[in-house]
Amino acid sequence: MVEETSATGWETQLSKNEQIAIDVRDAVKRYGDFTALKTISLSIKDNEFFTLLGPSGCGKTTLLRMIAGFEDVTEGGIFLYGDEIENLPPYQRPVNTVFQNYALFPHMTILDNVAFGLEMRGANKSDARKKAGEMLELVQLSQFSARKPSQLSGGQQQRVALARALAPQPKVLLLDEPLSALDLKLRKAMQLELKHLQRETGITFIFVTHDQEEALTMSDRIAVMSAGELQQLGSPNDIYERPRNMFVADFIGETNLLEVSVDKVENGRAICHLGGGHELTCNAVDEVGVGSKVHLSIRPERLFMSEEPAEGESLKAKVRENIFVGTDITTILDLADGPEFIVRTSNSDRGNKRIFEPGTDMYVNMEVGAARLLVD
Amino acid sequence: MAAGAASGGSAVTDTYKDARTWLLLPAWLTLTILVAAPVFMMLIYSFLTKEFRGGVIWEFSLAAYDQFFFDRGLFGDDPAKIEWTYILIFWRSIWQAGAATILSLVIGFPTAYFIATRPEKSRPLWVFLITIPYWVNLLIRTVSMKFLLRDQGPLNDFLINIGLIDSPIHIVNTNFAVQLGLFYSYLPFMVLPIYAAVERYNFSLSEAAADLYATKATTLRRILLPAVKPGVIAGCILVFVPSMGSFLAPDLLGGAKNFMIGSLIEEQFKGNAGNWPFGAAASMILMSMVLVLLMFYARQQAKSEKAEG
Ligand SMILES: Nc1ncnc2c1ncn2[C@@H]1O[C@H](COP(=O)(O)OP(=O)(O)OP(=O)(O)O)[C@@H](O)[C@H]1O
Ligand SMILES: [Mg+2]
Numbered sequence: 228m229v230e231e232t233s234a235t236g237w238e239t240q241l242s243k244n245e246q247i248a249i250d251v252r253d254a255v256k257r258y259g260d261f262t263a264l265k266t267i268s269l270s271i272k273d274n275e276f277f278t279l280l281g282p283s284g285c286g287k288t289t290l291l292r293m294i295a296g297f298e299d300v301t302e303g304g305i306f307l308y309g310d311e312i313e314n315l316p317p318y319q320r321p322v323n324t325v326f327q328n329y330a331l332f333p334h335m336t337i338l339d340n341v342a343f344g345l346e347m348r349g350a351n352k353s354d355a356r357k358k359a360g361e362m363l364e365l366v367q368l369s370q371f372s373a374r375k376p377s378q379l380s381g382g383q384q385q386r387v388a389l390a391r392a393l394a395p396q397p398k399v400l401l402l403d404e405p406l407s408a409l410d411l412k413l414r415k416a417m418q419l420e421l422k423h424l425q426r427e428t429g430i431t432f433i434f435v436t437h438d439q440e441e442a443l444t445m446s447d448r449i450a451v452m453s454a455g456e457l458q459q460l461g462s463p464n465d466i467y468e469r470p471r472n473m474f475v476a477d478f479i480g481e482t483n484l485l486e487v488s489v490d491k492v493e494n495g496r497a498i499c500h501l502g503g504g505h506e507l508t509c510n511a512v513d514e515v516g517v518g519s520k521v522h523l524s525i526r527p528e529r530l531f532m533s534e535e536p537a538e539g540e541s542l543k544a545k546v547r548e549n550i551f552v553g554t555d556i557t558t559i560l561d562l563a564d565g566p567e568f569i570v571r572t573s574n575s576d577r578g579n580k581r582i583f584e585p586g587t588d589m590y591v592n593m594e595v596g597a598a599r600l601l602v603d
Numbered sequence: 604m605a606a607g608a609a610s611g612g613s614a615v616t617d618t619y620k621d622a623r624t625w626l627l628l629p630a631w632l633t634l635t636i637l638v639a640a641p642v643f644m645m646l647i648y649s650f651l652t653k654e655f656r657g658g659v660i661w662e663f664s665l666a667a668y669d670q671f672f673f674d675r676g677l678f679g680d681d682p683a684k685i686e687w688t689y690i691l692i693f694w695r696s697i698w699q700a701g702a703a704t705i706l707s708l709v710i711g712f713p714t715a716y717f718i719a720t721r722p723e724k725s726r727p728l729w730v731f732l733i734t735i736p737y738w739v740n741l742l743i744r745t746v747s748m749k750f751l752l753r754d755q756g757p758l759n760d761f762l763i764n765i766g767l768i769d770s771p772i773h774i775v776n777t778n779f780a781v782q783l784g785l786f787y788s789y790l791p792f793m794v795l796p797i798y799a800a801v802e803r804y805n806f807s808l809s810e811a812a813a814d815l816y817a818t819k820a821t822t823l824r825r826i827l828l829p830a831v832k833p834g835v836i837a838g839c840i841l842v843f844v845p846s847m848g849s850f851l852a853p854d855l856l857g858g859a860k861n862f863m864i865g866s867l868i869e870e871q872f873k874g875n876a877g878n879w880p881f882g883a884a885a886s887m888i889l890m891s892m893v894l895v896l897l898m899f900y901a902r903q904q905a906k907s908e909k910a911e912g
Contacts (some may be wrong), residue, residue: 297810317813330811334829343825344815395815 246273246308248399248431249294253303256289256455263289265455266303271399271433272448273308276425278434280442281452282478287435288327290452291401294433296320308398318347323397325405329388331376337363337387338372344395362390365424382413393424399431406441418445439479443467451475467526472602476524483525485566489600492517497600499523503564505542509598522601527571529597531580532558537592544568544591546583556582560591642890649883656875667884689867689885693892696864699778699853700846703785704793707842708835710786711793715834718794719801726802733794745784745851749775752783752856776858784852785842792841800834801827836900844893864889 249271256264264286271277279287292298294305296317304311312320323344331340341359346352363369366386376384385405392400402421406414422445425432436442442449443463451458451466451474459471470476477484487499487507497511507523515521531537532546544560547567554575560568568591572580583589649667651659669675674686718729736744751758752774759771774780804827812822828835850865857863864885871882 295814297813317810318816318818322814324811324814326807326811328805328807330805330807332808332811332826343812343817347816347821391815 247271247306248273248275248308249433250306250309251290251294251303252306254290254293254300254305255302256286256293256298257301263455264293267452267455267457268303269450269457269460271431273431274429276422276432276434276445276447278436278442278446278449279452280436280439280449280478281458282437285452286455287437287452288403291324291403291433291435294399295322295324295401321398322401323392323395323399324401325385325388325392325403327403327405327407329376329384331384331387331391333376336373336375337368337379340376340387341391341394344391348395359390359394362394363387365393366390366420381408382417385409385417389421389424393428393430396428397430399433402432402434404435404437406436407438414441421445443479451478453478469599470524470601473522476522476599476601481527481569481571483527483530483566483568485523485525486520487523487600488520489515489517496595499598499600501542501562501565503562503566505562505565507540507542507598508595509540509600510596512600512602514602515600521603523598524601525568525593525598527557527569528555528573530568530570530591530593531572532560532570532583532589532591533581534589536590539592539594540598541590541592542568544589546585546587546589548585549582558582562591645883645886649880649887651880653878653880657872657877657879659879664880667878667880670878670881671884671888692862692867693864693888695861696847696889697892699781699785699861699863700843700849702778702782703789703846704839704843706782706786707790707793708839711790711838712797712835715794715797716801718798719804720806730795730798733791737791741788741851744787745855748784748787749780749855752780775856776860778857778861781853781857781861781863784856785846785849788849788852789842789845792845793838796834796837796841797831798834800831804830836904840897840900847893848889 247270251267251269251271254264254267255262267286267290279290281287289298293300296312296315300313304313306312307320307322332343335343338356338359341362342350342352342355345355345358350358360369360372363372366389368383368386368390371379371383376387379387385408388405389402405421406417409417418441421432421434434442434445443466446463448460448462449466450460453474459466459475461469466475466479470479470482473484476482485501487501489497489499490506491498492511495511496508497515499507499509501507501523509523533541536543542562542565544562547559547561550557550559554573556572556574558570558572560570562568570591572582581589648659650663650665652662652664652666654660670686671689672686673683675681675683714733718726718733721729750756753759754771754773754775758774759768762768763771774783808826808830809822812826813819817825847863848865848868850863850869853861853863853866854869868882868885868889871877871879871885
């Protein structure tokens with residue numbers, strides 16, 4: 228009874244500051260002179276689908292390998308549910324990995340591959356196999372359990388790797404670009420499957436990708452990394468709508484990046500100069516004061532075109548080109564003596580949004596909140 | 604144009620057909636002259652009658668094989684009993700070669716693993732270092748080993764000086780000395796194939812095993828060893844087979860007591876005292892033994908593969 232009360236007390240306390248599965252505190256990784264990770268701090272919550280997103284070579288795999296225990300931490304520490312795990316070898320960490328190249332054991336059957344982790348945790352062979360069979364059912368590969376890995380397709384191998392890593396019920400599952408080898412269609416299907424699996428098992432997923440669209444689709448939260456540094460941490464919506472700096476705005480989705488100078492800041496609004504006499508009002512940002520030359524990001528789908536200036540912000544422009552890209556039409560505009568703009572109009576919006584022929588003079592419009600000032 | 608190109612293509616194929624015959628000729632010649640012919644000659648000689656001063660009389664006889672397996676007394680007219688002398692020599696050879704193979708494996712595997720896990724650039728250097736002692740002739744190496752191991756040799760001096768032992772250990776003229784000699788003679792044949800296998804091994808499999816809670820020992824046993832097994836087996840065969848027929852190490856390091864089949868064969872062809880048909884017969888028996896062992900291994904291998912697949 229006492230134990231239960233204290234457990235409840237613990238839980239309530241945690242629900243206040245949320246339970247932290249993995250806590251990376253001021254972690255630095257150096258290979259000789261080369262610093263692969265520069266003082267990274269981030270907390271990954273229990274039950275979360277967390278994504279590390281960044282271009283090739285930014286240190287995603289390095290961070291994952293540090294959590295799994297394959298690389299040691301040069302400075303700082305990594306905590307698993309509050310415990311420092313620096314001194315635990317990989318085989319003692321309740322963390323499993325889906326490797327980028329799957330790393331299935333080639334001499335074992337699919338079933339034995341999946342049973343391996345269970346056996347190592349002390350299950351006897353028949354129990355381990357039984358449980359492995361259930362895992363294979365979960366990823367819909369039961370009929371292949373007697374095959375060797377080399378007799379499966381890439382997508383099937385990927386699912387085996389997933390089943391193998393999930394079978395011992397780790398506290399945290401690390402996935403290093405597990406979908407990168409799959410074709411687009413299979414990839415989309417696996418994205419959904421992974422998301423479901425994470426919900427069903429309640430295991431914390433740390434997912435690595437360099438595909439921003441994949442990250443936005445799947446994640447509860449995303450950490451955007453570049454050159455060994457954390458650029459921004461937030462929900463997909465946060466990251467997309469409120470990029471903190473140039474890198475994030477540019478890396479995530481498509482955007483109009485404009486060089487501007489801030490003329491005036493009042494009532495939480497900043498008035499910016501685009502060049503060519505064009506002016507734009509947007510929400511002020513604390514770090515950006517009057518007189519600073521900074522960048523402004525406007526998502527192409529937040530812009531719309533009209534014959535007469537609309538309410539909100541309007542700029543006079545001329546259509547250069549329309550490009551049909553399936554679901555959307557992309558229009559390239561030139562402001563007189565100013566920068567170019569890209570506007571995206573969804574085909575489903577054709578009823579209430581206008582498309583103009585190239586060469587037409589018109590206005591490009593947006594809400595005041597659509598443009599976002601960036602810290603460089 | 605297209606048709607011309609196509610017929611040109613087939614002409615090229617024909618040219619290759621001729622070329623293949625000619626280009627393979629040296630290989631066939633080498634195999635015939637250096638492998639098939641000598642084995643065939645030995646086979647014939649083993650069924651001929653011996654000449655007392657070496658050489659043979661061209662007359663069919665089973666005497667050589669008879670002498671190997673049966674004891675018919677001093678004058679050859681007693682009832683046939685099994686002759687244990689040569690069978691024992693054979694048995695000792697298997698035993699000695701087996702011990703040398705195990706020794707090579709125990710030392711060679713970690714060595715190969717060590718080299719294969721060095722940075723890629725320094726691996727050739729390590730392989731090179733392994734082969735350096737083998738620039739020296741086998742005879743000289745074996746004699747030097749006898750010098751190193753003898754009672755007043757550097758090894759015993761060293762052990763006495765550091766106070767580990769009081770009086771010299773007798774190593775020369777023991778089985779162990781022969782095993783050491785064989786081990787040292789053929790170590791690279793163990794190291795190199797294992798090195799090649801470990802170098803090809805995908806180390807992320809070891810990481811995957813560790814990730815799935817396997818300790819280092821379990822990873823070695825369940826993941827690394829199965830993956831490099833072909834290299835290990837190749838190494839064992841390459842050490843075991845020449846060790847079986849070796850005569851330098853047993854002669855120089857083992858003394859008269861530790862006679863092996865190689866020495867027995869060598870003796871039959873040396874000087875005037877030999878018995879060529881008998882030496883040839885012993886060679887044929889040695890060869891068939893090794894063949895049987897290899898076939899047995901191949902059968903096992905096929906069986907276990909079937910069981911796995
Ligand atoms: N063992 C190592 N020694 C030296 N440098 C290394 C080592 N491993 C990684 N690096 C460097 O660290 C940086 C980060 O590598 P990492 O593998 O973490 O990148 P990544 O973000 O996973 O990239 P990708 O998307 O291409 O997989 C790279 O510049 C890489 O060259
Ligand atoms: Mg990577």
